[in-house]
Amino acid sequence: MTAAEARPARAQVLDDILAARRRQRRWFRGQFILVWVVVVGILGVFLWSAGRVSLDFIFSSGPYILQGAGITILISVVAMVLAIILALLGAVGRLSSNAISFSVASLYVSLVRGTPLLVQIYFIFLALPQAGIILDAIPAGIIALGFNYGAYMTEIFRAGIQAVPPSQREAAQALGMPERLAFRRIVLPQAVRIVIPAIGNDFIAMIKDSSLVSIIAIQELLWRASRVGRSERQVLAAITIAAVVYWGLTIVFSYFQDKLEQRMARGDR
């Protein structure tokens, strides 16, 4: 066989392989969707029939519960911004050679990670008023969530900053950059890129943990669901609606997180 004859034959084989791969991928995706639809469907039918769910309730109270999603998102986003600011300060403190910065940051992390989020929510909303510090429920909830997540994320940021090769800081210094400029322009942007998956993860956890502030009567998703569910004796439907909305929110934010990670990967090593 000459080379000229061999080439089309090989091209044919490659085409066949690619086509087979596409078929495999499509089959995989098909099974994936099938499993999800079947399992969720069975669960739904079972709950529907066994729980005597009323369609009327879903239509009449569904919108009321859904409005809570707005509060959930508001609280999560603002608390996340607060958490990121605190985490950044905390990480800088934990890496500082200044004894006071290091001690304050370490105390913050230890104290907040060492106590339950629920206790922190109670403390800020119910206990502080006795000391004359009175906050509305929503600010109290945001502060509790923000402080709590800020402490966990402090360690994420610290690890991210330490994961930037030391040669980057040295190169910046060798170019005459003062310490702060080198941190802000060279180290931090690379650290942020490293921690984005972990931060996204925490944000998704935050959306769900924001349900804890229902305990101080913030009218978010879970509060509305449990209130209307109990008064209409449709707790199963109400809580399921809330769960599905949380799930939907996390799927949406996971999608944006993927997109963000892809964008940040630009120019990566």
Next chain:
Amino acid sequence: MSGYPAGQPVPPHLGEVIVEARGIEKYFGDNHVLRGIDLDVSRREAVMIVGRSGSGKTTLLRCLNFLEEPTVGSVEIDGLRVEAAPLRARSKAHQEQIRQIRLRASMLFQEFALFPHMSVIGNCIESPVRVRGIPRHEAEALAEKYLDKVGLLEKRNEYPARLSGGQKQRVAIARALCMEPKVLLFDEPTSALDPELIGEVLNVMEELAHEGTTMIVVTHEMHFAREAADRVIFMEGGVILEQGPPEQILNSPKEEATKRFLRRFLQA
């Protein structure tokens, strides 16, 4: 005074002494890495430091611009003298002096250390704009001049990830040149490169040397040292064991340790 041993002719193109290191000692814990180094380098001189790994040559280079704080000694570069001060290494005044030293003597690294989140031109203008305060368009013109010099002007908008090792090191050289330092310090600039990429970096460095750029180079490239060096320094056990013109040190060294080192090197 120059760094040349008494009785040896000083190459005529050299200017006055610009780098003056005195009594540099460095301990890492109990490990006495540098044991009293005096080093003078003249303007337009290309000094190559060779020696076994562990001889202290990289540490010496890093001490010259205080990426390592010397335990004892002083460094003077272009009229600015900084004493080693490990005990007040973090004081503001000392930090500022060190920064000024680094503006005079820029370091190039074995691993290039380009900023991966910035384009080639972004790497080059970052410090000129933010440290030297040059307007952005002027900094870009400057960067383009030096990128052209290292033959990489067409890569100005690429990110470092898309460059080969040799190209990265050439960008790093252009980036350092953009700060217009008085001295370039090269720390094994080709050791991380595939053999076929070493030549392009050495060519750029040789051109710089011949143009009269003052440079101190830690290297294992003996052939390059022979071609481009005004002076070769052989280090062993934390001291400068012998130094002189490349022909003398590389062809007819006096010290037994130098001979052993070169023998092993030329065999490899």
